[in-house]
Amino acid sequence: MKTEVAIVGGGLAGLALADRLHNAGVEFQLFEARSRLGGRISALNTPTGKVDLGPSWFWPGQPRIAGLIEDLGLRAFPQYSAGDQCFEDESGTVHRAKGFASMEGSFRLEGGMIGLIERLAARLPRDRLNLLSHVNKITQNGMVLLNERMQCQAEHIILALPPRVAAKLQFEPMLAPDVMQALSAIPTWMAGHAKFVAVYDNPFWRAAGYSGDAMSRRGPLAEIHDASGVNGTPAALFGFLGVPAAQRFGRAEEIKAAALQQLARIFGSDAMRPVTTALMDWAFEAETATDRDHNPPGGHPSYGLPPALEKIWDARLQFASTEIASDMGGLMEGALYSAERVSAQILGARTQDYGAS
Numbered sequence: 001m002k003t004e005v006a007i008v009g010g011g012l013a014g015l016a017l018a019d020r021l022h023n024a025g026v027e028f029q030l031f032e033a034r035s036r037l038g039g040r041i042s043a044l045n046t047p048t049g050k051v052d053l054g055p056s057w058f059w060p061g062q063p064r065i066a067g068l069i070e071d072l073g074l075r076a077f078p079q080y081s082a083g084d085q086c087f088e089d090e091s092g093t094v095h096r097a098k099g100f101a102s103m104e105g106s107f108r109l110e111g112g113m114i115g116l117i118e119r120l121a122a123r124l125p126r127d128r129l130n131l132l133s134h135v136n137k138i139t140q141n142g143m144v145l146l147n148e149r150m151q152c153q154a155e156h157i158i159l160a161l162p163p164r165v166a167a168k169l170q171f172e173p174m175l176a177p178d179v180m181q182a183l184s185a186i187p188t189w190m191a192g193h194a195k196f197v198a199v200y201d202n203p204f205w206r207a208a209g210y211s212g213d214a215m216s217r218r219g220p221l222a223e224i225h226d227a228s229g230v231n232g233t234p235a236a237l238f239g240f241l242g243v244p245a246a247q248r249f250g251r252a253e254e255i256k257a258a259a260l261q262q263l264a265r266i267f268g269s270d271a272m273r274p275v276t277t278a279l280m281d282w283a284f285e286a287e288t289a290t291d292r293d294h295n296p297p298g299g300h301p302s303y304g305l306p307p308a309l310e311k312i313w314d315a316r317l318q319f320a321s322t323e324i325a326s327d328m329g330g331l332m333e334g335a336l337y338s339a340e341r342v343s344a345q346i347l348g349a350r351t352q353d354y355g356a357s
């Protein structure tokens with residue numbers, strides 16, 4: 001296989017880059033390790049609709065995501081925030097209060113964030129989106145190797161993967177120690193986290209005057225929100241696990257049962273009757289997290305392109321995940337920023353080449 005640009009990773013950054021290149025008439029092939037596109041954007045399918053297992057929100061002041069949503073014909077709606085908030089203390093006592101829902105003012109997407117991925121993929125040629133295509137090795141002469149039989153020769157290779165996951169690839173020749181160190185030092189945003197989702201027949205907590213917003217010192221969920229679709233369908237609550245990754249491993253069923261009991265303590269016994277539940281533990285997804293991500297950073301890291309990652313192999317090898325973005329790095333907006341930056345560089349290099357010839 002031969003192409004102009006080989007994109008490794010079919011998350012939002014990889015797909016947005018593919019979309020930009022395709023619109024500019026640049027040949028590409030995209031390689032995605034998983035059997036699905038989207039990376040950290042993923043959804044639980046339920047009979048009444050999709051519930052986000054990765055990102056749920058975007059915010060005012062994020063022009064790229066707002067522009068993409070409009071371009072793709074998707075519709076946003078505000079995070080549900082009417083009603084009381086709850087706080088569960090260490091003893092399990094629940095304090096109910098009127099206040100400011102922590103995610104009030106944030107926006108969700110009708111049909112879930114996965115709509116971004118589905119619609120981007122739908123306008124790209126199917127034969128350029130290679131699923132179940134785990135890239136193992138990259139060479140300086142432009143080879144992307146999946147295995148001995150599957151390889152692709154490209155002018156540009158773009159790694160649209162979390163930098164720590166990129167550091168697990170084999171590079172020939174080996175990348176300099178400062179490059180490998182720079183890749184490994186960048187924490188993957190939210191990679192150490194896990195999300196528990198409970199889907200119900202109806203948003204019973206709303207009828208009881210709760211917003212669905214709760215914080216807990218008891219756990220296992222540390223932070224809970226209404227995850228329902230527009231107008232409450234599908235009806236769902238989600239919580240971020242407060243249990244460290246090391247203590248979550250192999251305990252999914254136990255954690256799910258404890259999470260339901262916690263929802264019942266906070267919102268009432270209806271919480272014990274979900275239609276379905278899911279626990280998405282990103283910390284144990286090899287395409288997202290490394291062991292170093294199991295202890296998430298305390299705050300939002302300062303992301304951007306470290307100088308060591310600039311101009312590798314005469315800028316033939318570039319990085320494009322959200323963690324490389326100097327604007328809103330870590331977030332979906334950052335993934336779009338990275339795609340924009342790398343596509344501008346590739347298109348700029350092309351213009352120079354044509355100008356020179």
Ligand SMILES: Cc1cc2nc3c(=O)[nH]c(=O)nc-3n(C[C@H](O)[C@H](O)[C@H](O)COP(=O)(O)OP(=O)(O)OC[C@H]3O[C@@H](n4cnc5c(N)ncnc54)[C@H](O)[C@@H]3O)c2cc1C
Pocket residue numbers: 008009010011012013014031032033034037038039040041053054055056057058133134135136160161162165189190191193194195282287288320321322323330331332333334335
């Ligand atoms: C639980 C959670 C909640 C979040 N909440 C929010 C939120 O509310 N708002 C927000 O803006 N952001 C949020 N984020 C962050 C958001 O998900 C990311 O910013 C965004 O999805 C990153 O996209 P990406 O394309 O850069 O990386 P990824 O989505 O990680 O894509 C990388 C892709 O590379 C693939 N890959 C890995 N290794 C290989 C290989 N060797 N060969 C081929 N393919 C490979 C992976 O399978 C994956 O598809 C959240 C993330 C999580 C996990």
